[in-house]
Amino acid sequence: WSFFTAMIGCASTFGVLLVMRLGCGLGQAGAYPTAGSILSRWVPFSNRGRASGLVALGGRLGAVIAPILTAYLMVVFVPLSTPAEFTPRAILDGPALCERLSAPLNEDDEAAEPSQRPIEQRLFNRLPATTQATVLDYGRRVREFRTAQQALQESQGQSSQPGKSQVAATKAEQPVCTETDLNDLAHGLNGWLTFHDLFRADDFARLKNAEREAQQLQKRRLSGESLTESETTRLNRLFLEGVFAKELGKLYVRGWRPVLILYGLVGLLVGAVFWLAYRNSPAEHPWCNPAEQTLIEAHKPVLAGPVKTPPLPWRAMLRSASLWGSSISQFGTNVAWVFFVTFFPRYLAEVYQVPILERSVMTAIPAVGGIAGMLLGGWLTDILVRAAGLRVGRAIPMIATRFLAAATYLACLWIDTPWPATLAFCLGFFFVDLGVSATWAFMQDVGGKHVGAILGWGNMWGNLGAAVAPPLYDLVLGPKPTFADWNLMFMVCAGNFVLAGVAALGIDATKPILNDDQADDATAPVSTIPTEAGPSGDDD
Numbered sequence: 001w002s003f004f005t006a007m008i009g010c011a012s013t014f015g016v017l018l019v020m021r022l023g024c025g026l027g028q029a030g031a032y033p034t035a036g037s038i039l040s041r042w043v044p045f046s047n048r049g050r051a052s053g054l055v056a057l058g059g060r061l062g063a064v065i066a067p068i069l070t071a072y073l074m075v076v077f078v079p080l081s082t083p084a085e086f087t088p089r090a091i092l093d094g095p096a097l098c099e100r101l102s103a104p105l106n107e108d109d110e111a112a113e114p115s116q117r118p119i120e121q122r123l124f125n126r127l128p129a130t131t132q133a134t135v136l137d138y139g140r141r142v143r144e145f146r147t148a149q150q151a152l153q154e155s156q157g158q159s160s161q162p163g164k165s166q167v168a169a170t171k172a173e174q175p176v177c178t179e180t181d182l183n184d185l186a187h188g189l190n191g192w193l194t195f196h197d198l199f200r201a202d203d204f205a206r207l208k209n210a211e212r213e214a215q216q217l218q219k220r221r222l223s224g225e226s227l228t229e230s231e232t233t234r235l236n237r238l239f240l241e242g243v244f245a246k247e248l249g250k251l252y253v254r255g256w257r258p259v260l261i262l263y264g265l266v267g268l269l270v271g272a273v274f275w276l277a278y279r280n281s282p283a284e285h286p287w288c289n290p291a292e293q294t295l296i297e298a299h300k301p302v303l304a305g306p307v308k309t310p311p312l313p314w315r316a317m318l319r320s321a322s323l324w325g326s327s328i329s330q331f332g333t334n335v336a337w338v339f340f341v342t343f344f345p346r347y348l349a350e351v352y353q354v355p356i357l358e359r360s361v362m363t364a365i366p367a368v369g370g371i372a373g374m375l376l377g378g379w380l381t382d383i384l385v386r387a388a389g390l391r392v393g394r395a396i397p398m399i400a401t402r403f404l405a406a407a408t409y410l411a412c413l414w415i416d417t418p419w420p421a422t423l424a425f426c427l428g429f430f431f432v433d434l435g436v437s438a439t440w441a442f443m444q445d446v447g448g449k450h451v452g453a454i455l456g457w458g459n460m461w462g463n464l465g466a467a468v469a470p471p472l473y474d475l476v477l478g479p480k481p482t483f484a485d486w487n488l489m490f491m492v493c494a495g496n497f498v499l500a501g502v503a504a505l506g507i508d509a510t511k512p513i514l515n516d517d518q519a520d521d522a523t524a525p526v527s528t529i530p531t532e533a534g535p536s537g538d539d540d
Helices: 002-010 014-029 031-042 045-076 094-101 107-111 119-125 129-156 162-171 179-192 201-205 212-222 229-243 251-277 290-296 314-319 321-341 343-352 356-388 390-414 418-434 436-477 483-506
Strands: none
Touching: 002 014, 002 251, 014 031, 014 436, 031 045, 031 436, 045 251, 045 356, 045 436, 094 119, 094 129, 094 179, 129 179, 179 229, 201 212, 212 229, 229 251, 321 343, 321 356, 321 390, 321 418, 321 436, 321 483, 343 356, 343 418, 343 483, 356 390, 356 418, 356 436, 390 418, 390 436, 390 483, 418 436, 436 483
16 A cells, blocks of 8 residues: 555656556555454454544544645645746646636726736736737637527527527637647746736735745735745745636645655555564464453454364355445445545635645544544444444444434535535534444454455445545536535535435344354354343453
């Protein structure tokens, strides 16, 4: 996992990047099933939920640290000496950029002094004549295309004369910048970077998404301090990224390669430490005393010598209604949950234009809710097992938390500022992770000698949900999502959480995958739980 993470940072082509990412996914796929199998060997039954929560808590701690650390590292790995000039690839939407720069002035702006006109008009006037011609051409084509599209949409709502507007829409194709024109635009943009008076103080003050570095440089300039040429270039680049947030790429993106390489190397170090410290069973570990071994092994049979693992019970797995309920629940959960860790930063950037460092903090906050959920979820399922029995103790957290998570998505339909949205997603993350420990413990309960495989089966369905989520999000949002499109996606995610909660209704942890394994199950002491009463307090 860590090796391929580092290799992603070294990838030189898209094909190599794709292969390395596939390797990273394959390495990650076995991590949670392996962790679950380890817990079944090392943790007494009565503490299984809490132990599962603590292991998963490590992942949530990483989820809190990673966005903030990654953002700061990306800034660190893009020092002032890094060239700030625009490349053609940094122009994300050339036609839209041209349309904004060449937008017709209204009457008030037309009557104003040139220095008081909108920043887009003032920037346009500083472009070379050849670049101005390119900008005007693409701006005109974009406006013609939008007019034709609007006419087509209006005609679709009317029954009379639809053909005329359809012909107009056909003639006006969506403009796409050629490579030559992108180079011309990049050349014009780079000419802006050298101006010491590119923008006024009030222009900068109106930016809601100015990066912290830009704010510091602007503060120094306003105090009367002279900036160096490289600092001026850097400030102008960051200012332009704020003005044209959707049209221009970010300078800090260049720091992603060294960040991934660093993460990969640290992961390899952690793996080496685990390799040296881990043993397959308590009996093999020199740090585990006899009393601890007795406690852990209390519900496990004593095996004379190595025992061959029986073949995987495919038929029993496919016939298990509980396992299917858990699998569908994990699928639906991940379809909705992936937004928190993938599209939430994009949501903050595109809808609210939150700067990268502030955005990194907001992105990390939902995972803090996940940490709280992990800490409480393990205790919750263990307490419910003692109070209401194994079936209820595992099922209730898996059901209720999904419906509550759906409610947090629906709450976002009435939210229009970034911090309340962050709080809602924090609660959603909390409810999801409140049920994770019960999910893990359920699969350990029913897995018998095949805990790793059963966990892998469930993890597979969760990963399928995670794989489906991004293309589903893109399908719902479209290339340029509006606020209404984001709300539609929230409803889709809420629906998947509801699906996960409904699927969990069929879960029954008292029924192992193989009934014949109940007597000698190496992980779930079913013989000590003949009814729904759950394990006794003596199991501690």
